[in-house]
Amino acid sequence: MTTETKIDTGTDELLCVIRDRVAIITLNRPEARNAFSDTLTPALRTMIKTCGENPDVGALLLTGAGPAFCAGGNVKGMGAHRDKKRLEMSYEDKVADLQERQRLLTGALVSVRKPTIAALPGPAVGAGLALALACDIRIAAQSAFVATGYVRVGLSGDYGIAWLLTRLVGTSRARELMFTGDKVEAARCETIGLVNRVVPDDRLQAEAFALAKSMAEGPTLALRYIKDNLDEALQFDFATARDHEAERLTRLTTTADHKEAVQAFIEKRKPVFRGN
Numbered sequence: 623m624t625t626e627t628k629i630d631t632g633t634d635e636l637l638c639v640i641r642d643r644v645a646i647i648t649l650n651r652p653e654a655r656n657a658f659s660d661t662l663t664p665a666l667r668t669m670i671k672t673c674g675e676n677p678d679v680g681a682l683l684l685t686g687a688g689p690a691f692c693a694g695g696n697v698k699g700m701g702a703h704r705d706k707k708r709l710e711m712s713y714e715d716k717v718a719d720l721q722e723r724q725r726l727l728t729g730a731l732v733s734v735r736k737p738t739i740a741a742l743p744g745p746a747v748g749a750g751l752a753l754a755l756a757c758d759i760r761i762a763a764q765s766a767f768v769a770t771g772y773v774r775v776g777l778s779g780d781y782g783i784a785w786l787l788t789r790l791v792g793t794s795r796a797r798e799l800m801f802t803g804d805k806v807e808a809a810r811c812e813t814i815g816l817v818n819r820v821v822p823d824d825r826l827q828a829e830a831f832a833l834a835k836s837m838a839e840g841p842t843l844a845l846r847y848i849k850d851n852l853d854e855a856l857q858f859d860f861a862t863a864r865d866h867e868a869e870r871l872t873r874l875t876t877t878a879d880h881k882e883a884v885q886a887f888i889e890k891r892k893p894v895f896r897g898n
Contacts, residue, residue, distance in 0.1 A: 631669055635662040637687070638669050643680035643838035644831060645673035652688025657696050658749060667726040674734035677897070680838030680845075682734060683830055684757060685741040694748025694771065720780060728756040728781045735846040737837040741830035742766040742808075742817070752781035755790060758849070760817040761833065762808040763826040768816060773803040789856060791815050841879040842897035847871075 629638040629645075637648040647669050649656035656662075673679045686692055708716065731738060731753070740746075740754040742762040748771040754760050770787070772779045779800060787796040791814050799806065811817040821829050837845065847870040854863045874880050879895045886893035 629669070631665045633661050633665050635659060636665040636669060638673070640676075640679060641831070642835050643678065644683055644834040645669075645676070645679045645681070646683045646685070646831070647673065648685050648687055649692055650687045652686075652690065654696070655690035655693035655745060656686040656688070656750070657693040659696065663723070663727065667730065670727070670730050670734065674730070674736060679736065680840070680842060681737045681739065681834040683739050683741060683834040684753070685827065685830065686743055688743070689765075690744040691740065691742040691746040691766065692750025692753055693745060694750040724781050728752050728786075731756040735849055736842075737834070737845060737849075739830055739834050741826055742768075743823070743826055745769070747771045749781045749783070752783040752786060755783065755786035759833070761826065761830045762811060762817040762820050763823040764808055764820055765823050766808045767805045768811055769803055769805045770799050771803050773801060839895065841877075841883065841895045843877060844874055844879065847874060
């Protein structure tokens, strides 16, 4: 039986429900292509942290309402209607403020020790693309596209987009995407490794949820350690990463979930994991 719990995000600009151990977090500003705002973004930071720490959540699924994932920053707000308080801040304070906002958004998302999936119903642009790239897996609708976009407004990038892009598609592709700011259609995104799979528009949410649910039903601690191993593959030399893998696997051999998986294999049934 499917169970669903609605989570109060404090604003209608962000929706969150927990369904079958999947936290579905929906950016809900369709009239603005789900662009970040001073209301949506703080709520999103809170939900990422809250769901990431919730033992009843096994996976996070981020998506956008309507025909877009996230258009990133509010370009109109970069002009005459800028936040007066931020305009009056010193350069050093502005840098520190952005660094903190980045740490609590894409930084926090990358740090979540559970599988994270971005479902892209449409465009993911600028910081919205960085948000999608900070997830473990991306599934895109056929009509979706992505663009870095920064160069088109005379900016260089934020929220870790250069780091994330380079590790996903390599130096040459990352430079092309950052230097041109061109739109990249979903099919090419899949070809170059920006998204994991492309599905028909009307199947996006169902397929993304099915994938998230399958992961949420998995062995929690093993998934956490798998994520640690994959992260360390980018940080350490082979010998160090290999030694850490050995430590983690040895710990897992003593868990109830491992014993359950082995017994289920012997009995030819689906395992039921308890997270211990």
